[in-house]
Amino acid sequence: MVEIRFHGRGGQGTVVASKILADAIAKEGKWVQAYPEFGVERRGSPVVAFIRIDDKPIYDKSRIYTPDHVVVVDPTLVEAVDVTVGLKPGGTIIINSDRQSGDFAFNGKFNVRTIDATKIAVAHRLGNMATPIVNTAIAGAVIKILGLTKPEFLAAAIREGIGIKPEDNVLAAQDAYDMA
Amino acid sequence: MKKVMMGNHALSYGAMLARAQVVSAYPITPQTQVVELLSEMCADGTLEAQFIKVESEHSAMASCIGASVAGARAFTATSSQGLALMHEMLHWAGGGRHPIVMGEVNRAMAPGWSIWTDQNDSLSQRDTGWMQFYCSSNQEVVDTVIQAFKVAETLMIPAMVILDAFALSHTYEVVDVPEQALVDKYLPPFKPAIRLNPADPRAFGGLTGSEHYMELRYKLEKDMEKAPALIEETGREYEKLFGRRLGLIDAYRCDDADFVFVTSGTAGYTARVAVDELRASGVKAGNLRIKVFRPFPYRQVREVLGRVKKAAVLDRNCSYGAGGIFYQEVKSAVYSSPGMPPIFGYIAGLGGRDIMTDSFKEIAAHAASRDRADEEIVWIGVKK
Numbered sequence: 001m002v003e004i005r006f007h008g009r010g011g012q013g014t015v016v017a018s019k020i021l022a023d024a025i026a027k028e029g030k031w032v033q034a035y036p037e038f039g040v041e042r043r044g045s046p047v048v049a050f051i052r053i054d055d056k057p058i059y060d061k062s063r064i065y066t067p068d069h070v071v072v073v074d075p076t077l078v079e080a081v082d083v084t085v086g087l088k089p090g091g092t093i094i095i096n097s098d099r100q101s102g103d104f105a106f107n108g109k110f111n112v113r114t115i116d117a118t119k120i121a122v123a124h125r126l127g128n129m130a131t132p133i134v135n136t137a138i139a140g141a142v143i144k145i146l147g148l149t150k151p152e153f154l155a156a157a158i159r160e161g162i163g164i165k166p167e168d169n170v171l172a173a174q175d176a177y178d179m180a
Numbered sequence: 181m182k183k184v185m186m187g188n189h190a191l192s193y194g195a196m197l198a199r200a201q202v203v204s205a206y207p208i209t210p211q212t213q214v215v216e217l218l219s220e221m222c223a224d225g226t227l228e229a230q231f232i233k234v235e236s237e238h239s240a241m242a243s244c245i246g247a248s249v250a251g252a253r254a255f256t257a258t259s260s261q262g263l264a265l266m267h268e269m270l271h272w273a274g275g276g277r278h279p280i281v282m283g284e285v286n287r288a289m290a291p292g293w294s295i296w297t298d299q300n301d302s303l304s305q306r307d308t309g310w311m312q313f314y315c316s317s318n319q320e321v322v323d324t325v326i327q328a329f330k331v332a333e334t335l336m337i338p339a340m341v342i343l344d345a346f347a348l349s350h351t352y353e354v355v356d357v358p359e360q361a362l363v364d365k366y367l368p369p370f371k372p373a374i375r376l377n378p379a380d381p382r383a384f385g386g387l388t389g390s391e392h393y394m395e396l397r398y399k400l401e402k403d404m405e406k407a408p409a410l411i412e413e414t415g416r417e418y419e420k421l422f423g424r425r426l427g428l429i430d431a432y433r434c435d436d437a438d439f440v441f442v443t444s445g446t447a448g449y450t451a452r453v454a455v456d457e458l459r460a461s462g463v464k465a466g467n468l469r470i471k472v473f474r475p476f477p478y479r480q481v482r483e484v485l486g487r488v489k490k491a492a493v494l495d496r497n498c499s500y501g502a503g504g505i506f507y508q509e510v511k512s513a514v515y516s517s518p519g520m521p522p523i524f525g526y527i528a529g530l531g532g533r534d535i536m537t538d539s540f541k542e543i544a545a546h547a548a549s550r551d552r553a554d555e556e557i558v559w560i561g562v563k564k
Binding site: 022023026036049061062063 | 316345354450536546
């Protein structure tokens with residue numbers, strides 16, 4: 001069983017990112033469970049989403065408290081919230097950032113990886129620098145770094161699940177996969 | 181076809197595959213996506229149904245009753261305060277024998293204002309003459325909607341298909357979507373013997389004096405008593421077509437168990453994980469998940485509990501002054517039968533507080549430390 005927590009801000013598509021990943025991983029025949037924070041989300045405020053992955057049916061319906069990995073969709077959240085809460089020792093933290101992994105204080109305790117998803121998204125005309133739509137690029141990096149599934153499954157999930165600019169999103173995910 | 185979907189959409193898919201002909205509903209958190217997807221399906225022709233927009237849940241149920249009287253397969257969905265507002269119409273649907281199927285997302289009753297899960301909303305409606313199916317996964321939601329229509333229309337008794345707020349309603353899971361052709365084979369079109377038809381006029385819901393009323397209620401109870409066998413039979417039939425058994429209970433590792441949890445809803449699946457962990461530490465635990473609350477599967481519960489040394493009922497609800505509601509039912513199921521174990525009652529998870537494998541381990545430890553269940557209500561995870 002692998003458990004992942006996503007940190008983003010309301011409106012950035014964090015929940016969609018976890019849903020697209022769940023779709024892609026399910027295409028591989030694995031069992032997945034993805035859920036948003038149980039509550040009311042507001043645009044711009046910190047939000048979390050979760051995903052559980054296993055080779056067999058998942059019966060645990062309780063929430064995730066000790067994730068194996070954390071994904072930070074919005075780099076400003078690293079200062080705003082403690083993204084390491086409950087993270088298992090040695091867990092991976094994937095951060096959307098133009099900085100190097102060594103720039104983050106918790107590097108050493110955890111395995112930090114950065115991907116400039118914002119730059120990739122904007123290069124594919126997905127939003128702009130102020131409000132980039134980074135969820136598909138992030139998803140591309142996540143499946144590579146954590147070895148979750150193949151990029152073709154992610155591409156298929158994006159084509160099915162993203163109504164706006166699906167092909168640009170597929171390319172962004174592939175670029176992030178290649179760079180991660 | 182496997183598809184990753186949220187519990188709310190599993191309800192929508194169930195209604196679509198059952199070929200509901202009238203959908204009338206009012207949106208309420210955490211049920212809203214059920215109605216959103218069904219309205220889209222009605223708009224784009226995926227579902228050939230009349231979608232009736234209404235100003236309240238009371239009217240939603242009234243529209244479904246009208247549709248059902250006219251011979252249409254009717255579906256609605258609601259939650260919590262919305263269900264409470266429907267209360268009068270629930271009696272009309274149950275007492276009038278209108279086999280409507282309703283998705284019910286378990287949400288705690290206000291005040292305090294809550295959108296999170298517990299079972300007090302649906303259990304408050306237990307005496308309205310509706311069947312109640314409690315689901316533990318999104319797969320079970322889609323399958324149960326289809327089965328519920330079959331059972332409801334056979335007995336002319338409405339049915340609620342119930343799922344936990346967020347833990348299922350907003351949680352995405354892998355669902356094997358039943359094939360439409362097979363669903364059509366399983367669930368034939370709704371053809372009531374009597375319906376509202378100007379060519380053959382009849383009166384419905386009229387004044388009923390004391391010379392007739394009691395017989396109507398007697399027949400409702402007698403038909404409700406037929407439901408357990410029919411739910412098992414249609415559940416086996418479902419398994420033949422779709423490979424998944426549906427029934428009244430789900431007894432997990434109970435055969436050689438000393439100690440059994442009695443559970444429902446999503447907690448009923450988390451309990452399985454706790455059972456596996458307890459087994460690994462040497463405790464011979466099992467989990468009896470109750471899938472149908474009305475009619476209550478008294479005989480099936482008795483059969484499982486008669487083989488164990490202790491049982492612990494977990495309630496995500498409270499009947500104030502009497503404790504957990506499933507606990508009361510389980511105790512009455514075994515009452516007067518010889519050789520029944522002590523049964524302990526626990527309340528947890530109200531207003532969406534999480535129920536974890538550790539919650540079950542705490543319950544197991546508590547029950548293990550006592551020979552008799554002399555404390556009426558034990559609260560798990562409450563701040564004192």
